[in-house]
Amino acid sequence: MSRTMRVGVLGAGQLGRMLALAGHPMGVRCVAYAQQPDEPACAVGEHVIGAWDDPAALDEFASRIDVATYEFENVPLEAVRRVGAKVPLRPSIDALRVAADRIEEKTLFRELGIDTPPFAAIDSEDDLRAAVATIGLPAVLKTRTMGYDGKGQRVLRTMQDVDGAFTALGARPSILEGFVAFEREVSQLGVRGADGSIAFYPLAENVHRDGILRVSIAPARATIAIEETARAYLRAILESLDYVGVLALELFQAGDRLLANEMAPRVHNTGHHTIEAAETSQFESHLRAVAGLPLGSTALHGHAAMVNLVGALPEPASILAIDGAHLHLYGKEPRPGRKVGHVTVRADDEAGRDARLAEVLRVVDAL
Amino acid sequence: MSRTMRVGVLGAGQLGRMLALAGHPMGVRCVAYAQQPDEPACAVGEHVIGAWDDPAALDEFASRIDVATYEFENVPLEAVRRVGAKVPLRPSIDALRVAADRIEEKTLFRELGIDTPPFAAIDSEDDLRAAVATIGLPAVLKTRTMGYDGKGQRVLRTMQDVDGAFTALGARPSILEGFVAFEREVSQLGVRGADGSIAFYPLAENVHRDGILRVSIAPARATIAIEETARAYLRAILESLDYVGVLALELFQAGDRLLANEMAPRVHNTGHHTIEAAETSQFESHLRAVAGLPLGSTALHGHAAMVNLVGALPEPASILAIDGAHLHLYGKEPRPGRKVGHVTVRADDEAGRDARLAEVLRVVDAL
CATH class of the missing domain: 3.30.470.20 (ATP-grasp fold, B domain)
Structure with a gap:
């Protein structure tokens, strides 16, 4: 007879919750890796509680699953690597790495012939000024990593917005993207x-x-x-x-x-x-x-x-x-x-x- | 803000499991009352483990829910009554009582003008012979309670089948139903x-x-x-x-x-x-x-x-x-x-x- 397949899900938010609910009927049991027991996925199935930097909890998680996936792209890569060394990881860590970094992501799009707004990597106020000269305004300055739901970004409309914007966004590796007047x-x-x-x-x-x-x-x-x-x-x-x-x-x-x-x-x-x-x-x-x-x-x-x-x-x-x-x-x-x-x-x-x-x-x- | 509604489900089989899966998205949390922790509903939500005659477990169950229901009709009435004394019970215990007894059920149908096959209550071999004389053969002898999935019933085709059938079915309160040639x-x-x-x-x-x-x-x-x-x-x-x-x-x-x-x-x-x-x-x-x-x-x-x-x-x-x-x-x-x-x-x-x-x-x- 067929055995229950166990899919480990790094992250336990609503996406992990809806994955778990979808898995139960077809005999795919999700095991969520959660930071806290009150996260959305925990109420609907198995879970392991641990910090992203807790090797023992990550190993316990890996020992209980047949394959691992992730439900958001800001899972620390080290945690993903540790689990991925023990069980197959789908999608791969490459996909996660690319998607977590706006420059890597847009560079991949460009390599594949996928049209994108103009963009440039920004590591200093000088970079930002140079990029604005090429790309023009309005433009959007975003951190390369950890942005979601509009967080970690600033719209630059005038040259006044440009001055100090890189510092104001935390002087973190960033991307400038040309503003697209989309329909x-x-x-x-x-x-x-x-x-x-x-x-x-x-x-x-x-x-x-x-x-x-x-x-x-x-x-x-x-x-x-x-x-x-x-x-x-x-x-x-x-x-x-x-x-x-x-x-x-x-x-x-x-x-x-x-x-x-x-x-x-x-x-x-x-x-x-x-x-x-x-x-x-x-x-x-x-x-x-x-x-x-x-x-x-x-x-x-x-x-x-x-x-x-x-x-x-x-x-x-x-x-x-x-x-x-x-x-x-x-x-x-x-x-x-x-x-x-x-x-x-x-x-x-x-x-x-x-x-x-x-x-x-x-x-x-x-x- | 709206609070999570908790529905207690007496029974933890596949019906309880699918109820729990349906409840999660809309903020209705099912709590299953299970005999064993490996029953189908237990994997997908909260549950209380207890025997049907365990008052402490039933009270613990009732204390954790806003309203109770049941997922099969052979739940002992005493257990249902105990829970129903503490929280609203839907459907009511009357519905359960009627549905759990084939004579009560068919009598209700008849009272409501709902057509049924001919039937008679059987409490002895004599009752059975008398009923066969009226209803004819073939007919089906079923226990009044606890039958499901074809269990607790015998098809009577000839007078040889009739002799001793009541005893063979356990000499329990039964019903004889006329056989319907249905399409x-x-x-x-x-x-x-x-x-x-x-x-x-x-x-x-x-x-x-x-x-x-x-x-x-x-x-x-x-x-x-x-x-x-x-x-x-x-x-x-x-x-x-x-x-x-x-x-x-x-x-x-x-x-x-x-x-x-x-x-x-x-x-x-x-x-x-x-x-x-x-x-x-x-x-x-x-x-x-x-x-x-x-x-x-x-x-x-x-x-x-x-x-x-x-x-x-x-x-x-x-x-x-x-x-x-x-x-x-x-x-x-x-x-x-x-x-x-x-x-x-x-x-x-x-x-x-x-x-x-x-x-x-x-x-x-x-x-």
Whole structure:
């Protein structure tokens, strides 16, 4: 008989929680590596508690799993290396390293022929001034590592903004990116199996507010040419990194141009709608790939929208009363700017989806 | 902010497991009452371990929950009463009592004008002979309580089968039911909220083998008149019992007649397809009702089929390789006749569903 497959997940936030929930039915048991026992993934499955620099806890974690993955890209590389020396790591540490560093990431995009905004590495105020002279303003200065949800970045609009910006951002290795006047932000998610097979989710379209994803709809309102370009980009990255698992690529669409913004080597917030709206959710897809199982269909049923719950929780009844609304809470205490859950709606057509989305936004915007 | 709602589930089998998995996203935390820590629900959430006659464990369980429910109908009534004295019990103990006794159940059906096969209470060999004289043969002799999956019953075809049958079945209070030459077995699932609102799932059609459900498809191939009758029956039961939660009614269809066979006051094996194929799964529906939350849509997306895995587990990859197949394992060791998992397929049309179902059966029948 078949044995339970154990997938270790470095990190225990909401992504780890939704991975664990997706694993249980198909006999894939997730073991989360958490810093604290109250992290979202801990309530739904096995876990090991330890600091990122605790070799004994990391070894205990590795001893309990068949394969390891990670649910966010800021896991310290040393911790990942230690676990990866004992069990297979999927995606590889290379994917993590590249995705965790904005310069490495954009350099890879460029090498693969993937269009990006203009960018330059910034290690000093002098570098910044020189780069602004080439790239122009407005531009965005971001730390190379550890940035997420709009943290660790400054928009530079005038030369006054430029002076001292590098120091103000902590004088850390940074990147300057040319500002793109885009029409919409989209994201392309896909999954590559251990056997090299690839499946793409339909392109999603995203709306951010204060640097945090607010709403995502799928499929995106995009031409077939745009969608084909997005898939070609993602395929190039998946194959060049011999990638196994779900990969998300965030892009700007400006007319016929599609420019890569960043990638996430994991399941992604813009793919949460796949739980209800896709034949196989991104969480199940990631686990199938990581566990060496066949990939499932990534086809979407109709039209979906997802609304993040940021900083405040609705009364569950206020969401559940909306026809077709699905509530996902992460078991986190609300704090300003913190993602504490999301709501998904689905409908057979776009108009139906939009009507449901409007109802959800009415509740969520009033929080 | 909203607090986590805790629903205690008496029983920790696969139904409790799927309830717990459905509860996590919407902030409803299930606490299972299990006899052993290796029962299916224990791996996916909180649980209390105790015997059915352990008052301290039952009280500990009751102290950790806001409301209680049960996941099978053979929970000893004393245990249910003890918990129900401390927290609200949904569905009520009356529903449990009626459903656990085939005579009480069929008597309720008759009182509500719900057609049933002819039946009689049997407490002796004399009773049995008298009932056979009235009802005729073939007929089925069943114990009034504790029967499931074809256990605790004997089919009587000739007068030789009748002699000594009551004694052979343990001389326990029993029921004799006239044998119905039915065309198909169907089941009507529905849910009633704490506010009295009712939602019906589309009728499902079921195929048993050796007394155990093998395959279920939905929607059933039934006329609108049949479906309306099934809904009217279910509504009558829900309202007469002031029922809260999911209720399943198994029926025989013989021409235009629809005869009630038995009811289950809980989520049901013939509703497992609702996880993938309905807007709101039966597990989420039951928890919404029990937790006093608004009911969700019970609409089905396309056509679904479910195949039980009985006595043997397939290699997960052999199922997951089938387009659109969803694997559900319960974390149980296989034994002959034991339900250890199920597989669901869905498609937009009946032919597509049937093609996928055939592929699943090819794998499952070869086990």
